[in-house]
Amino acid sequence: MLLSGADAPLDTDSHRTPATPTTTDRDYPMPTLNPAVLPAGLTALGGAPGQVPTDSLATAAASPGTTGGLVRLTAADRQIPTRVLAAYQQTATTLSTEQPGCHLRWQLLAGIGKVETNHATGRAISTDGTITPAILGPRLDGSGGFARIADTDYGRLDQDTTYDRAVGPMQFLPGTWTSAGRDGNHDNTKNPNNIDDATLATGTYLCAHGRDLANPGDLYAAIRAYNPSDTYVRAVLAWTTGYTNTTPSPGTQPTPAPTPAPTPTPPSTHPTAPATPFPIISLTPRNTTPTPTPDRPTTPASTCPPITLTTSTLAATTTSTTLDITGRYTTTGSGLTTVIHAEARDTAGHILTTTDTTIPTTPPAGPALLARVPLDHLAAPGQTTTITVTLTTTPTGCLTQTLITLTITGITRPNTPGTPTPTASNPAPPTSASQRSETPGSTPATP
DSSP: OOOOOOSSOOBOOOOTTTTOOOOSBOOOOOOEEOGGGOOHHHHTTSOOTTSOOHHHHHHHHHSTTSSTTSEEOOTTTTEEEHHHHHHHHHHHHHHHHHOGGGOOOHHHHHHHHHHHHGGGTTSEEOTTOBEESOOBOOOOBSOTTOOBOBOSSTTTTTSOSSBOOOBTTTTBOHHHHHHHOOOTTSSSOOOTTBHHHHHHHHHHHHTGGGOOTTSHHHHHHHHHHHSOOHHHHHHHHHHHHHHHHSOOEEEOOOOOOOOOOOOOOOOOOOOOOOSSSSOOOEEEEEOOOOOOOOOOOOOOGGGSOOEEEEEEEEEEEEOSSEEEEEEEEEEOOOSSEEEEEEEEEOTTSOEEEEEEEEEESSOOSSOEEEEEEEGGGTOOTTOEEEEEEEEEEOOTTSOOEEEEEEEEEEEEOOSSOOOOOOOOOOOOOOBOOOOOOOOOBOSOOOO
16 A cells, blocks of 8 residues: 655555545644754754754665664564564565565564554564454545545455455555565465564565655655655654664564454445446546655656646547547657556545556657556446546656556446446536646547
């Protein structure tokens, strides 16, 4: 699971897909900050006198040794359970080989682990890294300021057959874990409640899109992708800086008192699929205005050529398992390929899934596949739904470019897989701005 925001409160919930569903603004645990030690260059990045700007925290977290004393950790703050710390460090070592250009440091994983579940402190951890009892976040039923996310895994991971819950020490949503889970302890099982599996999945998620986490802008974007909340990003950056400048101490791992497992709720009944399993899909492009983000180091625009979609060619089609968005595009970029990131949301704005599609920098003669989204992340068998998909691209070292946001209606997931028979819909009228990412389609649309 994996953004932007102002120096003011970072809004969060707990991590679960992207890695995490969005809630109302909320407070996250923060260490003590000492703005007096900021070098002049960092202070100039913004922020009121006596405060530490978020951009300064990003620079400090990305550049070890530049701001010693900026974050003050107490003796209790420095405690990380030995087995958990070993998992953080092993993931950093693994990804230094798998993705050396990412420059992932274990301190960033510790920052996320601290904010998400306080390093799973109070839970028993076996030698293979499995945490008991399982860590489950609040029920995401739309109450208490949390998002409403209907069950996506039939209770397999979160023991809830009606709504989703974030799972494990790094708080992955079941839907995100399905696509992003890793086997960190090599037992041929991907378990979000295993510290090795969860930490490796988190590291891989942060390194996506070719990010270099030694770059403050990429670091900021990676954390916000994990949880799109400004207060969350700020908290993780602060803890990352604190762990960078302070040696952690072994934390105690008491045996937790038994806690009752959540009672599974009866599965909901899904509507019967229509006679035609692949109904007409209506796709509506919406012009987007990028949301301003705090000042942060950027690459000159001349080295970040834009991609332009030809909105009149955009179409959305379904197969038995996927929703595909196709269309023509132009770009002045160099290199062999670029990546389009798609983010699908339901009508309430909750993230359903994200995907990445590689396209050639030189546009093909006809329409290209821009995004492919799994239907099982969008709807239950036999269910018809409406989603919003935002397509973005983030070249290495560049700011994210929002290509388009699409509203797609009439998407039906068949009860039984069959041969795809996409049907074009009438062009949909344009609507106004918004921003979000990825899903394929096969229906002409009018910009």
